[in-house]
Amino acid sequence: MSSVLTSRKDDYAQWYNDIVLKGGLADYSAVRGCMVIKPHGYALWENMQHVLDKMFKDTGHQNAYFPLFIPKSFLSKEAAHVEGFAKECAVVTHYRLKNDPNGGGVIVDPEAKLEEELIVRPTSETIIWSTYKNWVQSYRDLPLLINQWANVVRWEMRTRLFLRTAEFLWQEGHTAHATREEAIEETRKMLDVYATFAEEYMAVPVIRGVKTANERFAGAEDTYCIEALMQDGKALQAGTSHFLGQNFAKAFDVQFSNKENKMDYVWATSWGVSTRLVGALVMAHSDDNGLVLPPRLAPLQVVIVPIYNKDMEARKRIDDTAATIMKELKAKGISVKYDNDDNTRPGWKFAEYELKGIPVRIAMGPRDLENGQAEVARRDTKEKASYQLEGLAASIEQLLADIQQQMFERALKFRDENITKVDSWDDFVKVLDEKAGFISAHWDGTPETEEKIKEMTKATIRCIPLNNEQEAGKCVLTGNASSQRVLFARAY
RNA sequence: CGGGGAGUAGCGCAGGCCGGUAGCGCAUCUGGUUUGGGACCAGGGGGUCGCAGGUUCGAAUCCUGUCUCCCCGACCA
Missing domain, CATH: 3.30.110.30 (C-terminal domain of ProRS)
Structure with missing residues (x-):
């Protein structure tokens, strides 16, 4: 088979780019440092979102949405925070364009300068805490447990698809608590949520830890993180959870009356994971044939490829059998696609679905059906085996679970050995x-x-x-x- | 912002030194044969050669300027 990817051994960075582009996850865009997330990549992100969103809600959080723009003055209220983000902020200075009187197309209207410039959020602590000030009066208003799904912009000097782009998608949780202990507990709890997600869904083992002062989030007292190891031996921070102390409460004057009727500043946390997780997933599992996706997050879990020949009756038997299998798989909540497109041949389809990382492929031809079997190939190990059609859906369900488990174990072994x-x-x-x-x-x-x-x-x-x-x-x-x-x- | 590489058909590239009708592979379209690991035959379509100037009878090719992208580094999730 001719490989369409640079091999990991030859050039790891190029392999990563190839796999993201050719695996259909993303494209470069017309905007420097920004990417287009393509349907396959976005479906992966959506699956991550669904799981995480449920985990957040199960731990008592609610979603909300805050503005993309932040008044410049807000950013300067917390000293360490400004220091950390000032160098990479996009700034909106005008609100109108006009036709160039000299005929050069459209230009910024110099008359339309904003009174106060707006910062495109690099993160939302400031706009959120300026709002929380109005939401919190009493200890009865606490804890305040909010998450938002949003895009943020950080004007990075050097970008890489998913791992570091100027604009990226993420979620940011922002919580307010009555006590230091409770806020720390929240910080740790969300770190555990992230670790569970990474290990049980992404099949990526992570180390939970706390950052040193140098690596801490700008404005935090403590930054907790989950760290993963990529196949090239480099580490990747996959999620962070910050204990913000009373820094933002003091900067934005968020006080509440406690049970003793005394005013006190609230205690804060923030925590986030981003589309960077997609990059982590790719670099943790994929190989020289393409993506390898964990079944629990794969946009498509099973593909069925018919092996046709000239015999039209055999073709019909294959179609019918496939329809039955699909129905059984779907009944078990397994996503499945039947690719009987007659314009591409089986070999092409095999390679294509491997490139896309579909965990399980079922191939069925006349010979299989005569034996009451189907050929089942798993993406992670590329092993093929004949499975009985009888009870196939149950076997596939088990196989998906095995793949999920073995992907994690393989990554864990690699991590521990390194x-x-x-x-x-x-x-x-x-x-x-x-x-x-x-x-x-x-x-x-x-x-x-x-x-x-x-x-x-x-x-x-x-x-x-x-x-x-x-x-x-x-x-x-x-x-x-x-x-x-x-x-x-x-x-x- | 430094160092390296690259912009020619949807994708990957050749051509450029030495200026003279813009080419190859893949993809695509039509017809046919095929179908168990990226099929084959035949025919067809598709290009302001990144952009702007200049030199020249004539520029993808030479000159000047400019924009963009990728990789490595500084910065960062």
Whole structure:
């Protein structure tokens, strides 16, 4: 079979681009740094949305929607927050165009300058907290548990499909609580939601951890994260959950009367995952033949490909059998498509559905039917086997579950094999260059050392794992005392 | 913003040094034969060669300017 993809071994970055483009997930757009999400990619995102949305609602959250535009003055109210986002904000300065009197087409009307410029949201903390001020008076109004599905814009210098684009889709949860403890509990709870989603649906194992000061969200007291490992040994932050303390409450004066009738500032959290998850999914599982999608998120779970010949009666038998199987699969909630398009031949279809990552393919020809069988191929391992038509739907249901499970286990094994304990600087550099993956090493806890390591190796501290084992040791760079190991990696 | 690469048919590319009717593969359309891993035969359609100037009898090709995209880096989810 002629491969349409660059192989991972030859050029990992190019392989990723190829697979996103040729797998039908996205296209480049006319706008620099922005992508068009195509139906297959968007269906994947929709499936993620549905699952996450249910998880958010099951944990008591409601959806709302806040404006795309943020008054410039809002952004400057929380010092650390401005610092973090100022460099990548798109700004709306005018509200009208007009025809160029010199005939150069349409131009910005200089008369139509905005009194106060508007920022296209890079995240919504400021607009949301300015609103929450009006919503919260009493402890009885708390907790306030809101999520929004939205697009945001961050003017990135360098972009990559799904992983980092100027505009991206995400959800952002913003909650307000009466106590510090409750807000921290919320932060951790949502981190667990993300971890569960990543592992049980995306089949991507993640490490839950807390970020160091250097990597913390601008304006947060603590940033929790889930970190995943991609096939090239680079780490990817797949989701974050922030404990914001009272920073935004103070910046936007969000106070409430507590049970003792005293005024207090509320405690805040925010948490988000984005379309970046699609990129994570691709890089965690896919291979040189195309996408490999976990059954629980795949836009299409099963495709049936008929193998026709000249015998029209045999053709009808295949069509009828396929119709029966489809009905049984659909009754089990399994998505299935029958591709009897006569313009492409079976081999072409096989390759195409592999490229698209459809988890299970059923092929049926006259020979199979004579034996009361169908050929079933699984995308993850590319194994093929003959299955009895009798009870096929149940077998497929089981197979989908097995694929989901095995994809996770394979990724977990890879991840665990690529966490390397290192106790010397030489080994640190060597492992980073030769093996990559996560490096578990002692760190003296100072931002300066972390920064130095980043400058020297491009590796950052991805997180301090939760429930981390306490172990006395010496910092891998400075030799200073350390009480625990942290995870380093080069990251996306 | 630095370094590298690239813009020629829907996609992938050749042609350019040495200016002279714009080509190849895939895709597409028509007809036929086919169908168990990206089918075959025959015929057809499709192009302001990124854009703007310039040189020239004549520019995809030479010159100047400009825009865009990709990769690597700085910044970041």
